[in-house]
Amino acid sequence: MKKLAAILLALITFTPNVAYGAQGDIGYFGGTSPGYKLKSVAEAANPNAKPVTKYTLPYKENIYLSGKAVSVEGTIELKPVEIDFTENPIGSYKESYIITAESDDGTSQIARTVDFNTNYIYDAGTQQLTKSSEITGWTETVVVEGITYTLDQELSSFSKSLLEDRAPGVNYYSGDIYYNAVYTDGAGGDNNVTMQVDARVYGYDQAFAASEVQRRNISIDTGTNQYYIEETPTYTTYRDMLYSSNEPQAISLAGNYKEIARGSGIIQYNVLLGNDELQPEDAVGTIIIEDSPRLEQLPIPYLSQLMGHPAKSDIERMYSMKVFDVNPRGFSANQPVTRGEYIEMLVKALQIPIPATDDKKNPLPEGLFSDISIEHSLYPYAVAAYNVGLIQGGSVNPYEYLNREQMYVFNIRALGLERLGLGADSNYTPFLDDSKIADYAKNSIYAANKLGIIPFDGGYIFPDKYVSYADCAAFLNSYFDYLRYDLQKDYNQYMLF
Incomplete structure (x- = not known):
């Protein structure tokens, strides 16, 4: 760590x-x-x-x-x-x-x-x-x-x-x-x-x-x-x-x-x-x-407000996997996702060990983050993410809305494949708005592009666009499918005689 x-x-x-x-x-x-x-x-x-x-x-x-x-x-x-x-x-x-x-x-x-x-x-x-x-x-x-x-x-x-x-x-x-x-x-x-x-x-x-x-x-x-x-x-x-x-x-x-x-x-x-x-x-x-x-069997909550919505199946999958836990009655597909919510989603989905909140012998460490207290419901998930290197100590910015480039940084960091984006030439990327990508996020976004897990619309990636719950569900389903199916191709299909 x-x-x-x-x-x-x-x-x-x-x-x-x-x-x-x-x-x-x-x-x-x-x-x-x-x-x-x-x-x-x-x-x-x-x-x-x-x-x-x-x-x-x-x-x-x-x-x-x-x-x-x-x-x-x-x-x-x-x-x-x-x-x-x-x-x-x-x-x-x-x-x-x-x-x-x-x-x-x-x-x-x-x-x-x-x-x-x-x-x-x-x-x-x-x-x-x-x-x-x-x-x-x-x-x-x-x-x-x-x-x-x-x-x-x-x-x-x-x-x-x-x-x-x-x-x-x-x-x-x-x-x-x-x-x-x-x-x-x-x-x-x-x-x-x-x-x-x-x-x-x-x-x-x-x-x-x-x-x-x-x-x-x-x-x-x-x-x-x-x-x-x-x-x-x-x-x-x-x-x-x-x-x-x-x-x-x-x-x-x-x-x-x-x-x-x-x-x-x-x-x-x-x-x-x-x-x-x-x-x-x-x-x-x-x-x-x-x-x-x-x-x-995985249950699906009743989401009548999603009838006819293009992201309905993606959102239902996230609820079935326990990645989304927003009250279904108040759920809005267009509501932006916060950084704190996304950190919790990744910790749950990737089965990152979450420290117990009631363990007297091994209590939660205090003072890791300046903007969430140990009593905050996100705190155990933030500690779990910190322990494995998904986030750093200091500020979590839990209520800040998540944008696309932040999401891709989290996703590629979880995979540990940032090196795939090293040395990429921004003059030759497929993104017409490459100049809007923050320097800290370029390696992760280039790596995501190489892996085929990054969508872009008409040549644009819109790195600073907020991620709605509908967008988040679609992106995570693509990301999880890469983990389920595509990652294994390098380890068996491409290496067999």
Whole structure:
């Protein structure tokens, strides 16, 4: 978190920034899963929700020890760990993965249990978290078409290092995996079978979606044969949102939105060097795994004043997601949104942790803002936004009307993608009113334009125009759809073979 040192020391026991200690919903051995389902609207709104300590996911993996791809299916069990890296910026935790999988015909299986000790260092200045993991326990038995291979842990080695960059609304990470897995020769020969893997990992997680992709290069030496495989396991889990109209005419509800949590995993592989019997059509392939969706019905308040309004569906979506909380009876689509209201909207929608107002052991810090008191209803949301770097201390200007350029600055800052606008030449922007954009907002607006999440009318962006509730609903729906669907394209569709 970007804070003055004195403030940081004063708040370090009051505003814990908590993260889960594990990314690996698909593990680190070339398999894939649909991923763990994200928090629903109801779960995100529940302050008493307990953290998950263990979960089991469907799982698929390819075995290549025979010089061809043999698919197995089963489960992966993970035990995520919460770490408070604000209070403990340097520390360690344990990771655990249990994988069991079998082929359709029962002739091939994997039984793997892996334990890591992961050391981490959090840099508050850069908001980056470095993790380095070492194996503390690794047992594995692989059966390939009836031939059994047993891992020799003493001869095997594994190294994993990840770097997280924690933007206010998105946690990005990348890193590397390298390991040598040495197995006894299941065919009864004198040579061990060695599999060497070098992989690059990219991923992100946020309130609306999470995705990870691994680029893996695999070399296998059986002593008599050498195999080489490239594979790209990936997974994406996201919260979809759809409208369903009700068919009966005599029903008080015309319809409502529903949220569907979905997840899927894909492995694309290419056996560049395999056994002599491998046919070309079997050297390249794709494995897909999906989980059953989770449904949540979202209510829509009755907004008779919006009949025929072009922003009606956008506004109803915001109410369904609990982003808008204005009394429906007094709602006006043309009313401008204030800065304070928008900060609260982003904190809610992005599921930024909100500090408890009644926690006597960890009371809210006072004096962060000059224009809202600790008794103000916005105060916990402003503290939450401050803790993750969405706003700075000092003046919040909660009653100032929000204009478009301020909104885009908030949105891009939440994504942590301001760098995409650096170096852009204002002489070549598509905005005819570029000269009216404030200098502080140019990088964010140029970045938003690159990402395709900024509308402009006839070549104009109108940076100083106030944002009405109707405008806000349309802009946020576009923004949230980017988080739900478009962000993942860089992490799977564009990186597959």
